Amino acid sequence: MSLAALRERLRRIDTLFLRLFLLMWVTLVISNLVAFSVASPFGTSWMGRLSTEGAAALPPLPSLPPDGLVDMPHGPPAKPGHDHRPNLAGWPAPDGRSSDGVRDSDGWPVMPARSLWLDYLLRALLIGVGAAIGARWLSAPMRRLALASGTLSQGLAEGRDPPALDERLGTVEVRDSAHAFNTMARALKHQFEQHGLHMAAVSHDLRTPLTRLRLRLEQLPPETAQAAAQDIRAMDELIDASLAVVREQATAMPPALMDLGAMLQSLTDDRAELGQPVSLADRLEGAAPLRVCARPASLRRIVGNLVDNALRYGHCARLSAQEGEGGVVVSVEDEGPGIAPGQLQRVMQPWVRLQAEGAPGEPDGRPTGSGLGLAIALDLAQREGGRLSLENRAEGGLRARLWLPLA
Structure with missing residues (x-):
C-alpha cells in the first residue's frame, strides 16, 4: 500500500469519536502513573524495574475500595488456586520495611485512606487538565468556523472573496463542515454579484429613455421644459450615484x-x-x-x-x-x-x-x-x-x- 493510500485511509477513520477516545485513554494512563508514583506507598520504585521486567513492572490500575475509602492491599488480585494474598512480587516484602509502615494483618503493605484521597485528587486534576487541553484542541475547528462566519458578511459587503476553510484539515465531521461552509460562501458571493449586476443594468438602461426625453424638451413651453430638465438632471444624478455605489462594492474599493x-x-x-x-x-x-x-x-x-x-x-x-x-x-x-x-x-x-x-400620496391614496x-x-x-x-x-x-x- 502506498503512503498516499495509507494517508487517505487514515483520513477516513479520523473521526471526532476516535480522537476523543484516544485523548481520554492517554489521559487516564498518565493520571494512573503520576498518581501511583506520588500517592502510593511504593512510590516510584516501579520505574527502576522497567528495564528488567518490562510492562510487568507497570503499576496496576486501582479500583475503588468497597465500603468507602478503607485501607486495602495494593496490587492485582490473586489467581484462583494461589495464595489469597495479592501477588506483590518485587514490592517491599513483609519484613518490616515499607515506605509508610502501614501493613495488613499478614504484614503486607497497604494503601491508607489518606493516600487514596491523594490518589483520586491527582487523577481528577490530571483528567481535568487533559479535558481542558482536549476541549481546546477539538474546538479549534469551531473557532475557525466562527471566525470565518464573522468575516463573511463584511467581506461580501466590501466585494472581497469570502474566506475559505481548508477542507483537508481535521476530522471527517470538520472537513464536511468546511466543505458546506465554502459552498455556502461561494453561493452567497454569486448572489451578491448578480444582484449588483441587475441593479447596474437597470440604472444603465434608464439612460436611453432619458436621452429621448431631453430631445423632446424642445417641443415643450420654456417653463415646462425647464422643470422637466431639472427632473431629468435629478434622475441622471440618481443613476450616476447608483452606478457609483455598485462599482465601489464590485471592485472592493477601499x-x-x-x-x-x-x-x-x-x-x-x-x-x-x-x-x-x-x-x-x-x-x-x-x-x-x-x-x-x-x-x-x-x-x-x-x-x-x-x-x-x-x-x-x-x-x-x-x-x-x-x-x-x-x-x-x-x-x-x-x-x-x-x-x-x-x-x-x-x-x-x-x-x-x-x-x-399632509404628505403627498399616490392617486389611490397609498x-x-x-x-x-x-x-x-x-x-x-x-x-x-x-x-x-x-x-x-x-x-x-x-x-x-x-x-x-x-x-
Whole structure:
C-alpha cells in the first residue's frame, strides 16, 4: 500500500469519536502513573524495574475500595488456586520495611485512606487538565468556523472573496463542515454579484429613455421644459450615484479619507440649485474639518436618501455635523409630523411605507415612494461601519442621526 493510500485511509477513520477516545485513554494512563508514583506507598520504585521486567513492572490500575475509602492491599488480585494474598512480587516484602509502615494483618503493605484521597485528587486534576487541553484542541475547528462566519458578511459587503476553510484539515465531521461552509460562501458571493449586476443594468438602461426625453424638451413651453430638465438632471444624478455605489462594492474599493463638511456642502449646494429647501448648519463654516474614512459614493447616497425622506415627509431638510460619541454625527432634521415611536425601527425595513399627515400620496391614496430609501441608507451605513437611527424632535419633526467613526 502506498503512503498516499495509507494517508487517505487514515483520513477516513479520523473521526471526532476516535480522537476523543484516544485523548481520554492517554489521559487516564498518565493520571494512573503520576498518581501511583506520588500517592502510593511504593512510590516510584516501579520505574527502576522497567528495564528488567518490562510492562510487568507497570503499576496496576486501582479500583475503588468497597465500603468507602478503607485501607486495602495494593496490587492485582490473586489467581484462583494461589495464595489469597495479592501477588506483590518485587514490592517491599513483609519484613518490616515499607515506605509508610502501614501493613495488613499478614504484614503486607497497604494503601491508607489518606493516600487514596491523594490518589483520586491527582487523577481528577490530571483528567481535568487533559479535558481542558482536549476541549481546546477539538474546538479549534469551531473557532475557525466562527471566525470565518464573522468575516463573511463584511467581506461580501466590501466585494472581497469570502474566506475559505481548508477542507483537508481535521476530522471527517470538520472537513464536511468546511466543505458546506465554502459552498455556502461561494453561493452567497454569486448572489451578491448578480444582484449588483441587475441593479447596474437597470440604472444603465434608464439612460436611453432619458436621452429621448431631453430631445423632446424642445417641443415643450420654456417653463415646462425647464422643470422637466431639472427632473431629468435629478434622475441622471440618481443613476450616476447608483452606478457609483455598485462599482465601489464590485471592485472592493477601499474606504478613502474625505472631508465630511465639504461633502455635505456640495450636496446642499446641488439641492439648492434645484430649488429644494435644503440648508447646512452655519457652525460648520470655518470649523476644523471633520475627516472620516468612507467610500464617497456610498456616503453621499446615505445622506441623499435621508434628505429625500425629509423633503418628502417634512417639507425641508437641515443638515449638521459635529463630533460626538467617539465619532462624527450627521443629523438631518425636518419639520414634518414625525413618526410614531413604535414605528421608528419598522420604517427602516425594506418596503415599509408610512403615510404622514399632509404628505403627498399616490392617486389611490397609498403612500408615495417604494419604501427602500431608509432601508438602503441603513444597509450602506452598516457597510461603512456606522449606525443610523431615527428620533422625534421635541419641537416637532423627525431627526435622522448617522454616526460614523473618525478617521
